[in-house]
Amino acid sequence: xxxxxxxxxxxxxxxxxxxxxxxxxxxxxxxxxxxxxxxxxxxxxxxxxxxxxxxxxxxxxxxxxxxxxxxxxxxxxxxxxxxxxxxxxxxxxxxxxxxxxxxxxxxxxxxxxxxxxxxxxxxxxxxxxxxxxxxxxxxxxxxxxxxxxxxxxxxxxxxxxxxxxxxxxxxxxxxxxxxxxxxxxxxxxxxxxxxxxxxxxxxxxxxxxxxxxxxxxxxxxxxxxxxxxxxxxxxxxxxxxxxxxxxxxxxxxxxxxxxxxxxxxxxxxxxxxxxxxxxxxxxxxxxxxxxxxxxxxxxxxxxxxxxxxxxxxxxxxxxxxxxxxxxxxxxxxxxxxxxxxxxxxxxxxxxxxxxxxxxxxxxxxxxxxxxxxxxxxxxxxxxxxxxxxxxxxxxxxxxxxxxxxxxxxxxxxxxxxxxxxxxxxxxxxxxxxxxxxxxxxxxxxxxxxxxxxxxxxxxxxxxxxxxxxxxxxxxxxxxxxxxxxxxxxxxxxxxxxxxxxxxxxxxxxxxxxxxxxxxxxxxxxxxxxxxxxxxxxxxx
Numbered sequence: 001x002x003x004x005x006x007x008x009x010x011x012x013x014x015x016x017x018x019x020x021x022x023x024x025x026x027x028x029x030x031x032x033x034x035x036x037x038x039x040x041x042x043x044x045x046x047x048x049x050x051x052x053x054x055x056x057x058x059x060x061x062x063x064x065x066x067x068x069x070x071x072x073x074x075x076x077x078x079x080x081x082x083x084x085x086x087x088x089x090x091x092x093x094x095x096x097x098x099x100x101x102x103x104x105x106x107x108x109x110x111x112x113x114x115x116x117x118x119x120x121x122x123x124x125x126x127x128x129x130x131x132x133x134x135x136x137x138x139x140x141x142x143x144x145x146x147x148x149x150x151x152x153x154x155x156x157x158x159x160x161x162x163x164x165x166x167x168x169x170x171x172x173x174x175x176x177x178x179x180x181x182x183x184x185x186x187x188x189x190x191x192x193x194x195x196x197x198x199x200x201x202x203x204x205x206x207x208x209x210x211x212x213x214x215x216x217x218x219x220x221x222x223x224x225x226x227x228x229x230x231x232x233x234x235x236x237x238x239x240x241x242x243x244x245x246x247x248x249x250x251x252x253x254x255x256x257x258x259x260x261x262x263x264x265x266x267x268x269x270x271x272x273x274x275x276x277x278x279x280x281x282x283x284x285x286x287x288x289x290x291x292x293x294x295x296x297x298x299x300x301x302x303x304x305x306x307x308x309x310x311x312x313x314x315x316x317x318x319x320x321x322x323x324x325x326x327x328x329x330x331x332x333x334x335x336x337x338x339x340x341x342x343x344x345x346x347x348x349x350x351x352x353x354x355x356x357x358x359x360x361x362x363x364x365x366x367x368x369x370x371x372x373x374x375x376x377x378x379x380x381x382x383x384x385x386x387x388x389x390x391x392x393x394x395x396x397x398x399x400x401x402x403x404x405x406x407x408x409x410x411x412x413x414x415x416x417x418x419x420x421x422x423x424x425x426x427x428x429x430x431x432x433x434x435x436x437x438x439x440x441x442x443x444x445x446x447x448x449x450x451x452x453x454x455x456x457x458x459x460x461x462x463x464x465x466x467x468x469x470x471x472x473x474x475x476x477x478x479x480x481x482x483x484x485x486x487x488x489x490x491x492x493x494x495x496x497x498x499x500x501x502x503x504x505x506x507x508x509x510x511x512x513x514x515x516x517x518x519x520x521x522x523x524x525x526x527x528x529x530x531x532x533x534x535x536x537x538x539x540x
Contacts, residue, residue, distance in 0.1 A: 025131070025133060025134060025137075025357050025379075026093070026128065026130050026134050026418075027089070027093060027130070027133075027134045027137040027138050027141065027377075027418055027419050028137065028357055028358075028377045028378055028379050028417075028418045028419075028421065029355060029378060029379035029416040029417065029418040029421070030080060030083050030084050030416060030417075030418050030505040031352050031355060031379065031416050031418075032379065032418065033083040033089055033092065033418060033419075034079070034080070034083060035128040036092055036093065036096060036128055036129075036130060037079060037082075037083060037092065038127075038128070039096065039123075039127040039128050039129060040068070040072075040092065040095065040096060041072070042123060042127060043096075043100060043120075043123065043127075044065060044068060044069065044072075046116065046119050046120065046123065047061065047065060047103060047116070048065060049115075049116070049119075050107065050115070050116035051065065053115070060106065061103060061106060061107075064099070064103065068095065071088075071091075071168050074167070074168060075088075080505055081457075081504075082167065083505075084457075084501070084503060084504045084505045085159075085161075085166045085167040085503060086138075086141060086142055086145055086161075086419050086420055086502070086503075087142075087156060087157070087159055087161075087166075087167055087168070087169075087170055088167045088168065089138060089418070089419040090138045090139070090141075090142055090170075090174070090178070090419070091168070091170060091174055093130045093134050093135055093138045094135070094138075094174060094177055094178075096129055096130050097130050097132075097134070097135045098177070104117065104120060135181070136181070136185070137377065137419070138419050139178055139181045139182060139185070140185070140374070140420075141377070141418075141419040141420025141421075141500070142156070142178065142419075142420065143182065143187060143190045144420045144422065144500050145420045145459070145500055145502055146190065147190075147290070148290050148293055148294070148422075148459075148499065148500050149162065149293070149294060149459065149500075149502060150294065152193075153175075153193035153194055153196070153197050154193075154197055154200075156170075157169060157170040157174075157175055157194075157197050157201070158170075161458060161502055161503050162458060162502070164458075164503075166503055170197075170201075171201065172197075172198045172199070172200075172201035172202040172205070173198075175194050175195070175197045175198035175201060176194075176195065176198035176220070178194045179191050179192075179193075179194030179195035179197075179198060179223075180195075180223075182194060183195075183223060183227075186269075188227050188269050188270045189270070191223070191227065192224075192227065192229050192232065192270070195220055195223055195224070195232070196232055198220070199217065199220060199232075199236060202216070202217070203239065209243045211244070214240045214243060214244060214247070217236050217239065217240055218236075218240065218250075220236060221233045221236050221237060221253070224236070225257075225268070226268060226269055227268045227269045227270045228266065228267050228268020228269065228270045228271050229268070229270060230257050230260045230261050230265075231261060233253075233257055234254065234257040234258065234261065237250050237253055237254045237257065238254065241254065280424075284539075285425065285465060285539050286424075286425070288465045288466075288468065289424070289425050289463055289465040289497055291468075292463040292464070292465050292468045292469070292470050292499075293459070293461060293463050293470065293497075293499035293500070295470060297468045298468065298469075298470070299327070299467060299468065299469055303327075303328075306328060307324075307325040307326065307327075307328065308325050309322075309323065309324045309325070310323050310325075311323070312401075314400050315399075315400050315403065316396060316399065316400045317400070319400075321335050321338065321400065321401060322335060322336040322337055322338075323335055323401075324336065326469060326471065326479075327464075327467050327469055327481075329532075330467075330481060330482060330491050330493050330494055330533075331481060331482060332464070332467070332469065332471075332479070332480070332481040333401075333479075333480050333481070334471065334474070334477055334478065334479050334480075335397070335401060335477060335478040335480065336474065336476070336477050337476055337477070338397050338451075338476060338477060338478050339393070339394070339397075339451055339453070339476045339477075339478070340476070341475075341476070342390075343390040343393060344453045344454070344475065344476065344507075346388065346390045347390055347391070347414055347453055347507075347509060348414075348416075348453055348454075348507050350383070350388070350414075351380075351381045351383075351414035351416070351507075352416075354381035355379035355380055355381045355414070355415070355416055356379060356380070356381065357378075357379055358376050358377075358378045358379060358380045358415060358423075359373075360373045360375075360376055360426075375422075375423065375424035375426075376422070376423045376424070377417070377418065377420070377421050377422060377423075378415045378416060378417045378418070378421045378422075378423065378498075379415065379416050379418070380413050380414060380415035380416070380510075381413070381414055382411040382412065382413050382414075383411060383412045383414065384411060384412070385406075385409070385411075385412055391412055394412060394449075394451055394509055394511060395409060395412070395511070397449075397478060398447075398449045398478070398480065398511050398513065401449075401478070401480055402447060402480065402513075402521075403521050403522075404446070404447060404513050404518055404521055404522070405513075405516075405517040405518055405521060406513065407516075407517065408442045408443075408513060408514040408515070408516040408517055408518070409511060409512065409513045409514065410445075410511075410512040410513075410514065412509060412510070412511060413509065413510040413512075414453070414507070414508070414509045414510075415507070415508050415509075415510065416505065416506065416507050417460065417498065417501045417505075417506040417508075418501075419501075420500045420501060420502075421460075421498070421500065421501045421506060422497070422498050422499060422500040422501070423497055423498035424497055425463075425465055425495050425496065425497040426495065426496070426497065427483065427490065427492070427494060427495050427496075428445050428448045428483050428494070428496075428512060429444050429445045429446075429483035429484055429490050429491075429494075430444050430445065431490070432490075441516065442514035442515065442516040443514050443515030443516050444483070444484060444488070444490075444514065444515050445483050445484075445512045445513065445514060445515075446482060446483060446484050446513055446514060446515045446518055446522070447480065447481065447482045447483060447484075447512075447513045448480070448481055448483055448510070448511070448512055448513075449478055449479070449480045449510070449511035449512075449513075450462065450478070450479040450480075450508055450509070450510055450511075451477070451478050451479075451508060451509040451510075451511070452473040452474055452475055452476070452477050452478075452479070452507075452508055453475065453476075453507035453508060453509055454473065454475055454504070454505055454506060454507040455473060455474065455475045455504065456472075456473045456501060456503075456504040456505070456506045457502075457503040457504035458501075458502035458503040458504065459499055459500050459501050459502030459503065459504075460473055460498065460499060460500070460501040460502070460504065460506040461473065461498075461499045462479060462496055462497070462498060462499070463496060463497045463498075463499050464493075464494065464495070464496045465495060465496075465497070466492075466493045466495055466536050466539065467493065470499070473506060473508075481494055482494070482522075484515070485528075485529045485530045485533070486522060486523070486524045486525055486529055487524050487525070487528040487529050487530055488515065488524060489528065489529075489530035489533075490530070490533070490537075491530070491533045492533040492534065492535075492536035492537045492539075493532075493533045493536050495536065
């Protein structure tokens with residue numbers, strides 16, 4: 001069993017190296033994760049061929065193969081469900097990011113390794129492998145889920161999400177690697193529980209009292225000491241000394257730690273690292289957004305009293321629209337059962353091979369420049385509505401509901417959210433300082449329509465912090481609201497966000513309609529009507 005600790009030590013050497021140079025990004029959509037799953041299936045077969053050629057059974061390698069095989073078998077027919085579990089996704093990327101290099105290093109000392117290594121070299125050229133960005137992205141996504149939904153590290157490591165068992169548990173090595181990476185990212189508040197979980201799992205192993213395991217625990221002590229977590233450091237010191245009292249150098253460390261704890265000393269990275277002044281993630285607005293995502297803050301009973309569910313006759317066909325009013329002012333409505341399963345399947349399959357990392361406008365809001373941003377993790381693709389009847393229907397439904405002129409609508413965007421996929425609070429309409437392209441005469445985004453093309457098992461709702469309203473994704477429905485007052489001024493109350501996806505795959509289609517030619521359809525009044533939303537412009 002010493003191989004487990006030895007392999008983990010080898011892994012630490014490789015943790016900062018890339019598996020392969022690749023411009024692709026996989027963690028930000030479940031569609032990308034499917035490619036990684038296929039890669040691991042092939043690698044498992046390749047490794048099995050090598051093991052079968054070895055005359056002497058290699059117990060450590062076979063043990064690793066069996067463990068991953070069992071995890072793949074547990075996925076069964078529901079591969080997408082398996083991949084949308086953030087713990088499964090993290091373990092998949094972690095294995096491909098580093099464990100497979102450990103397997104190769106084990107093979108290097110064997111005379112029968114040549115064929116295997118040559119095959120692996122070919123696979124690295126032809127198959128999909130995660131990059132360092134994917135590994136960082138999965139680590140950050142897991143901590144985002146922890147923070148947003150207040151998840152316990154131990155529960156998450158056991159494969160539990162909000163009390164429901166979704167997938168395989170994380171090993172002590174998985175937890176350690178995550179904690180070590182969070183340490184490198186200077187996220188010390190999340191480092192501590194993951195290192196603690198790792199050590200709790202390690203001491204339960206049959207090889208926990210072997211010297212190699214105790215050496216590893218000593219290495220973890222240094223993390224605790226650097227961070228100023230003296231209690232966890234002392235706990236490990238006491239465990240190691242109880243097993244091997246001859247480690248006399250730890251006696252001095254125990255005395256030092258006990259004195260620091262008794263004296264109430266608060267030193268180390270945990271106490272020195274503070275959020276920068278004005279950090280949005282420490283703001284009241286961001287905390288309100290997280291509360292809405294968790295369902296802790298809801299619209300008052302008074303505000304909901306006048307809301308109605310009603311049927312509305314179609315303007316353009318014989319259809320009847322099933323409307324549910326979610327908010328009166330600003331007007332937010334959800335139309336149920338408006339997209340067929342056939343159309344949703346087509347839209348997803350059409351978008352899947354074309355999706356790229358979603359972009360946002362640069363900070364200067366110059367329409368010529370868009371960038372990927374950490375506050376929006378998803379992948380998307382844009383299409384002309386005229387490409388297919390399914391896309392034309394999406395445009396027609398919005399026109400049918402609102403009466404707006406869709407000639408000024410932007411191209412349809414279809415998006416897929418991956419591990420912890422989210423989009424932090426934002427407005428869809430452009431600010432006053434937005435720089436439009438010279439040929440863009442369509443004006444601001446007057447309204448937004450979001451089609452939900454899939455259900456989401458947990459998380460992934462659309463949150464309006466200022467209303468405060470949480471809309472749960474419902475397959476086949478349309479969510480619609482106006483971004484602007486009738487006066488054309490921005491309605492700051494419509495700031496909204498995509499809550500992190502906790503479990504499942506979230507597919508949506510975004511429809512943005514511009515102001516051009518809408519003045520007769522939604523005319524402004526004699527007085528400006530934007531004063532009611534101004535307090536939310538600089539909400540703190």
